[in-house]
Amino acid sequence: MMKPQNHQTPQDFWEDLYKRSSADTKGNPSAALARFAVDRHPGTALDLGCARGDDAVWLAKRGWKVIAVDISETVLSYARTNANSQQVGDRIELQRHDLAVSFPENRYDLVSAMFLQAPFDFPRERVLKHAALCLNSGGLFIAATHGSRPSWSWDKSTAPFPNPHQCLKTLGLNMSGWKEIFVGNEDRIATGPEGQKGTVTDTIVCLERR
Template identity: 40%
Template sequence: MHQTTRDFWNDRYRQKTGETSGKPGLVLSQFAGPLAPGRALEMGCGRGDDALWLARQGWQVTAVDVSAVALAYAADSASRAGLAGTVQFEEHDLAETFPEGMYDLVVVSFLQSPRDWPRARVLARAAGAVSTGGHLLITEHASHPPGSKATEGTIFPTAEETLASLALDPRQWRRLCVCAIARMGTRDEVQGETVEDNVIFMERLG
């Protein structure tokens, strides 16, 4: 029987608990921290740490994921933190449905799947949801993360390749950071080992 994307990720999250570090991703806190809060969209919110951090900074957050299991964990964390009113959780397979509206910040962190999935098309749609003067922040694996279930032969894009796949009009976007950075692995990877990520941080001009 064919397993849907939704079933695949629900199964993955059922193997986890709702317990998380409670900390935002380092790229998110570094690049979004200085921004004035407004409306934010997080695509692939998982168990909700980044969405809750944004809410604490004053953002009105729409957080989406394909997994109802992950969203239940995230909503429970938001409720316990007293942030339920500032985060709206929505279930979407982003290849099929997409949240409505325009946003001052669109965050896409590690939206990479071992399944066949139209990632470039989804990222381009994410860029289309950024309002004038807003920002797009994409973080992605640039190398095989320690502990990852991705096959060893997986080829990861460069930051420039990912940016090119979006086909953004350079007259309408300002490049703020398109680069690779190194960090230490998390407990979901292998703690203590170096991980390389790509960052694509763009400002929409018009």
Template identity: 40%
Template sequence: MAHEHHHHSPGQAPEADIVGEEYWDSRYRESGKVWSGDANAVLARQAEGLAPGRALDLGCGEGGDAVWLARKGWHVTGTDISGVALERAAAHAADAGVADLTEWQRHDLAESFPAGRYDLVSACFLHTFGEFPRERILRRAAAAVAPGGILLVVGHAGWAPWQEDRPKVAFPTPDEVVAQLELPVGAWEVLLAEEHERAQNQPDGRPGTRTDNAVKVRRLA
């Protein structure tokens, strides 16, 4: 069973038959708060100048990106495979005073996908272990973008240098992501397709640097 997961680096490889809702609910229950609650820096940078509309956050985790967008005036649908994560995301939105601008849907994106068209569809760190139809999911994400809207795909370029356990996970390049989207010629504009470095603390607390990448495309009206 495949899984989508938000701004997360896969670590210890789970058993293949438990990579689903139960596995990720368990991972979230291990800690009172898994993520910082802040938005991904690339999302914040790339969405800062956009006029607020309807947004879809794929693999929203505990809602950091969705709440940031809602604070900017977006109406946001956040989806994740983990019901535990979604409960925390809803609480985060309520605490931030944006509950009325957010809704939360549980989806295993390998099996189902939110309905509707959106002015911004964000897929940040949509990586997982084992078999996962990432390319098909991202093409479906592109199909959910309204005319004039944006699809933003952010991913890791590879494992962090300090990660020793490296199970099989796909880390496509920006150009590979663009190719995998199979965008019709003339119907889309590629605004960004590049790698970038960012600071990330290592497990022992020491500062580190890892390479990520981002693809931003606009559906032409």
């Protein structure tokens, strides 16, 4: 992720980033989503910060009806092309929201927030809690955040990352209404912007609503 300029709004930042990057998709879902959603019976899913739509396409191919949200019109146009080229355009509804301001109100059977992170003040915990409370009973909540800084990150801070249970706590959920499926760290090999490979840590919170 690039460092924002002082004058940029969140939307300008993401538009600028995506206009300067390619529409090419990874073609693979996020590791955490694939791991925890693979055996789930399909219903209605919400993907927050969908970017080029790889996760939405993966879900749609598995029978889910997906509402996929991003702040950037540019990346939503990439996601539309991706969904259509994968023959699942009719199963994915793309919506532009600045989630700090508006939200796709609905009931869901799965909420996925893969690296919904921003180099701005962003009320991530409020947004995630709201999304979690839109789940039907039995619905799955999966959020992943970065738990390490890859060598190619602009962020050279050495501040520690919150541990997975601290991340869960910040959501402010009443845990009597939730079953912990997995709250922990997972390492994986990732590819940086210049094609460089490195191990990164994902901090994952996966819960099922009772």
